[in-house]
Amino acid sequence: MAEETDFSSLSFEDALKRLESIVQQLESGDVPLDRSITLYAEGDRLRTQCQKRLADAQARIDKITLGSDGTVTGAESFGAD
Known part of the structure; x- marks a missing residue:
């Protein structure tokens, strides 16, 4: 059986492009x-x-919500992974 590839290092966009290529x-x-x-x-x-x-x-x-004054709260955990 073929070796399984670890795709976790691929960005979402790269994984989607590869998936589209496979479909084609x-x-x-x-x-x-x-x-x-x-x-x-x-x-x-x-x-x-x-x-x-x-x-x-x-x-x-x-998790991101707007406070009563219109400010964004909960965005601190929204950093890049």
Whole structure:
């Protein structure tokens, strides 16, 4: 079985680009079956990672609130990872 790649170092945008590339390859129909299965598994791992990053980003956004005076509160944990 193919070695699993660690995608955690990829940015969301890079992971999404790779996932789009995989989808294009699979949709072309020109990929042998064994390679298609490998690409599908890689795409599934990338999809899972992208969904997790989106959920994490949403949770961080949900923590940001506006105070009664219109100032943003809770943004201190919204730094870059």
